[in-house]
Amino acid sequence: MIEKKSFVNTMDSFASGFAAVDGTGDACSFVTYLDLIHSMPFFQECKRQSYRKLGIRPGASVLEIGCGNGVDAIILAGMTGPEGRVTGIDVSSTMLASARTRDCTGIPSPHYVLCDASYLAFSDDMFDAARADRVLQHTTDPATVVREMARVTRPTGKIVVFEPDWETFALWPGEREVTRRILNFWCDRIPSGWAGRSLYGAFRTAGLSEVSAEPMNLVITNLPLARKIFDLETTVSLAVGAGIVSSRETETWSDAQVLADEAGQFFSSLTFYMVTGTKRG
Ligand SMILES: C[S@@+](CC[C@H](N)C(=O)[O-])C[C@H]1O[C@@H](n2cnc3c(N)ncnc32)[C@H](O)[C@@H]1O
Numbered sequence: 197m198i199e200k201k202s203f204v205n206t207m208d209s210f211a212s213g214f215a216a217v218d219g220t221g222d223a224c225s226f227v228t229y230l231d232l233i234h235s236m237p238f239f240q241e242c243k244r245q246s247y248r249k250l251g252i253r254p255g256a257s258v259l260e261i262g263c264g265n266g267v268d269a270i271i272l273a274g275m276t277g278p279e280g281r282v283t284g285i286d287v288s289s290t291m292l293a294s295a296r297t298r299d300c301t302g303i304p305s306p307h308y309v310l311c312d313a314s315y316l317a318f319s320d321d322m323f324d325a326a327r328a329d330r331v332l333q334h335t336t337d338p339a340t341v342v343r344e345m346a347r348v349t350r351p352t353g354k355i356v357v358f359e360p361d362w363e364t365f366a367l368w369p370g371e372r373e374v375t376r377r378i379l380n381f382w383c384d385r386i387p388s389g390w391a392g393r394s395l396y397g398a399f400r401t402a403g404l405s406e407v408s409a410e411p412m413n414l415v416i417t418n419l420p421l422a423r424k425i426f427d428l429e430t431t432v433s434l435a436v437g438a439g440i441v442s443s444r445e446t447e448t449w450s451d452a453q454v455l456a457d458e459a460g461q462f463f464s465s466l467t468f469y470m471v472t473g474t475k476r477g
Pocket residue numbers: 214215216217230261262263264265267268285286287288291311312313314328329330331334335
């Protein structure tokens with residue numbers, strides 16, 4: 197039995213909403229969404245690799261850009277220990293409020309600052325390392341954020357950024373032309389849907405050395421999970437509202453995915469890039 201979707205949704209999608217969570221009218225759903233991401237093995241492994249690449253030692257001072265609900269900042273604070281200091285910044289006061297109330301028993305509390313990643317309120321060379329995880333896609337100019345991260349990191353310190361490239365988003369099944377229209381609409385609603393592919397050049401332009409870019413691929417073959425992670429229903433609803441696709445086209449598109457899911461054949465994937473660089477000594 198195919199579940200019919202009405203494709204009427206007035207909510208902002210996770211595509212554009214993360215740029216200004218406090219103004220969405222439903223900030224709590226963005227906090228909950230981050231908890232779902234943190235529960236997924238793919239993201240847990242990517243995060244572990246990013247912590248390792250920062251080369252953190254006890255006593256280090258680390259900047260976490262776009263810290264969201266504080267999960268990574270607390271893990272980093274456990275790594276830097278009582279002599280270290282982790283500073284998490286975010287443009288959303290709802291996210292920072294959630295981070296401040298998160299349990300960090302036995303771990304030094306991170307220090308949280310309301311701040312835009314494009315204009316970091318810190319002096320030059322202040323941190324031993326800086327990290328950003330799925331944040332620069334929500335800014336209009338990822339290169340500016342990378343330049344700011346490089347400015348506030350001390351010479352020889354590491355910078356690690358992890359971002360998706362939304363034009364690598366693939367879904368199957370679905371009529372090819374309709375799929376392209378919906379996925380391009382999704383990509384173009386994100387302030388920097390091409391953040392992933394732009395990072396290598398941004399790191400080089402910022403004067404960083406030892407720059408490496410590693411692709412990491414997320415595959416989701418469970419339609420209900422894909423709908424949540426990729427916010428498919430909201431996106432499709434917004435695409436209908438914008439005249440990109442018709443309701444009839446999206447119903448056919450969605451039905452094909454439901455049938456494929458029931459047969460164990462649904463497929464979706466997205467490539468992220470983890471880019472690492474060192475500030476020159
Ligand atoms: C997808 S969430 C990722 C949060 C966190 N890094 C994580 O991995 O759970 C994006 C975060 O970036 C924040 N953000 C968006 N634009 C920002 C900006 N210009 N400066 C600082 N933070 C920003 C959002 O408020 C949100 O908390």
